[in-house]
Amino acid sequence: MAATVTPGRYPEAEALCAFIDRSPSPFHVCQTVARMLEDAGFSPLAEVDAWPGPGRYFVVRGGSIIAFDSSGFDHGELPAFRIVGGHTDSPNLRVKQNHDRESAGLAQVRLEPYGGAWLHSWLDRDLGVSGRIAVRQGDQVVHTLVRIDEPLLRVPQLAIHLSENRRGVELDPQRHLDAVWGASDPGRFLERIAVAEGYHVDDVLGFELMVHDLAPSRVMGVDGDLVSAPRLDNQCTCFAGTRALIEAADRNAGVLPVLALFDHEEVGSSSDRGAGSDLLITVLERIALTHGLGREDFLRALALSDVASGDMAHATHPNYPERHEPGHQIAVGGGPVLKVNQNLRYASDADGEALFVLAAEQAGVPLQRYVHRADLPCGSTIGPITATRTGLTTVDVGAPQLAMHSARELMGAADVGYYAAALTAFLAPA
Template sequence: MSTDGLLEYLRESPSPFHAARSSARLLEAAGFQELMEIAPWEHQRGRYFIRRGGSLIAWSTEQAQLPSDGFLIVGAHTDSPNLRIKPRPDFARAGHQLLGVEVYGGPIINSWLDRDLGLSGRVVVNDGYLQRQERLFQVDDPILRVSRLAIHLDRSVREGEQFNAQQHLAAHWGLGSAPGDFAAYLASLVGVEPGDVLAWDAMTHDAQPPALIGRNQELLASGRLDNLATSYAATEALIAAVDQPIGHPGTRLIALFDHEEIGSMSERGAFSNLLMTVLERIVLTLGGNREDLHVALAGSIVASGDMAHATHPNYADRHEPQHQIAIDGGPVLKINTNLRYATDAVGAAAFKDACARAGVPCQEFVVRSDLPCGSTVGPMTAALTGVTTVDFGAAMLSMHSAREVTGVADQKMYAAALTAFLS
């Protein structure tokens, strides 16, 4: 895995739809073929992927011998917390043209204020023949901004800012007493008439590009590291693994899901039937049946990847003292007795073995016993498939900020561990 490759992936993936496209481009360059869900899959062994909105699943059956051979699966997610544009966003106030936004997921709101914001997503248009088409758009120019109130008008901000999402987060993008026309703006971006814009999934992103920072540039700062760093590592790991001999016959697969940050309850989230549908269709294309599917699942394992909390140097007391996590200290096993993470001893041993084979260290994260624990797609994947699942990540700071930070060396170890896991 190259650092330049990760930087490019982050730049090209401001939305989940773009992230799925970025992974698709890397896979196609490595000989993977895109399949359509609406068409029969009449292929045999090979390299394939499918996309459903901002989700992507890719796999190789080249070394599968029997339909009942198991799966080696790496999971991740493509979405990140941000501010998303409402369906009827245009209004004007105090001489400013504003866009109404809705908070997506759990962003650190104050990190999005007084920041240059771009715009990206997809728009559905009428193509002129009474058919609908999806088109992606990406504006990296700083066209939006949510401004703070000056401290002179609210001295209490020193004690912590309080926001009303309806009143205080509208994004201004122009001056004027009349509202702007967001639909017309989107139409100009994708090359259609304003009346042909039917709907959109539009979201903001930090307009500052990803960068290497620090005295020796050993840190990487960017938006959406949670969880595009994992999506990129998983994609590169699959590409590297398919050309290596596998420890046991089976299908190697990555599943990059949308909507993790809001609970995964959608047609393309980890709580949907997307993964199980693909697994069943793979078994069928290998000449198997439902019995072969269940045998294959019993012999499978999932590594669920989501970024992990590094021990913060300014808030070390917020971390479990016996489980300190270092940036550039290697991949992080994520463990929680109440199964907010899916890791158990069997899964942990398998992931530690992969790290050992990759020649990289492995860290173990446990949240403080007096703090709540976050979660991932791991537990729901384990529950829906019945497959042993282990949760892991790469260490980072400022998770859910508009701009996060991780270690450069960690990303290479991350991809190496996943390659070993898939091999």
């Protein structure tokens, strides 16, 4: 029986698939988001330039992007910021600095895990390469995005006949994740990348390269009500948040909507462009300054402001229901999820919860509430970090999914639209 995927039944899910396939790395996420924003009338800003007055703008720092619409506020008017946060990075395998090796007559590229990658899911997949390189051009250094959507690399699984008791293999991240890329000597890996991008390898001064699964994202299932894709965590939030900002920008709801998407969440957010950096608070203060506000007014504006930290949520797994909190079952296709943790792995408190409940009601979408099992360690998000750095009321939310941190993840097609609608209502409260 063939699946009967009806085109147009879930347009948001189809658009999400296209977004993900355009965005194999955090740097490409920023590029994809920037293009969506420019199409909607937003303009880029550079941090080194003086910023203009009210308008629709975005700024990129590495793999992070912050966008905002201040056009609804007059010069000198005190804004209340409404912020949707998320992250652009996903767990994956990344290229080591000294990456070329040979073993058993095969040419290999040394890889290492980034974040909490579910390592077995990366085996036996056709892998492309993406990221960025820093290149010398005359007396300047420029950054160039790299994207090779060809089956360049593969990490082969051990044959079952060679495993102990045929029960699988425990992967050692140091020894078992190097990729094969040639049966003969293909030369230096970085040189091949440089030539593909039109550069000499000696001009490549630095690189941040990673691999990505080449299988395209798909709306799937017998009735086309599921989404199978890489990097749903957290590109679904990047997509839904961008849609929400664009929609909110046309509503003039009396708040100043902001989208803040950070790199490096999967490894703790402690970087120049992570949620633990000064990026968000600096952008907010510069917005205030361009509106003719002083430091006192800026601090007053912060006291009026709120954040929805968007990250994906654990749907209840049908094969492992016992791994979930029995009183908080989360359904695929059941709407966005409000996440609460008493030990503050999520930042939600009663005030933040109320804000998102009202947003879901305004959007007319169902809302689910998630609590992690008390006997299992709970993951975290940018929410607690953002709340600590800014002092803003923060609520942690997400869309439900299965197979989080796998190379390939699964979610409900209807949840993409639900999630975007709720985030839009949060950025543009009635």
